[in-house]
Amino acid sequence: MPSMKTTALALATVTAATCLATAGVASAQGAQAPAKPAVHVPPGYQIVNLPNANVPNFQRRTVLCPGTKHVLGGGGEAQGNGAILVGSFPTPDGRGWIALGRQIGYNDVGISVYAVCAD
Structure with missing residues (x-):
């Protein structure tokens, strides 16, 4: 039975080959490649973060958007031997992001929030 990694690699290879073949057919026929979709950056777009800091297990770390900005998304990272990110979600008012974690065998864990x- 192939491993998940082998299956994913095979799928990526087939997908890449299909894309290249399709692009080659379009070029050979003189057709123009489809236009790339326009990237829309919302007004005031900004990524803010709290760098890694050790906090007690399960203690929430919260990063807030500056001024009157609202959060569109976010994430967190748990750092340390056996560290686990337990939660990553927006603040109830939609103005920031919360992350929390734990580290097996320790009383604290390194948490970064974005x-x-x-x-």
């Missing part, structure tokens, strides 16, 4: 903000 928020994607916009007006």
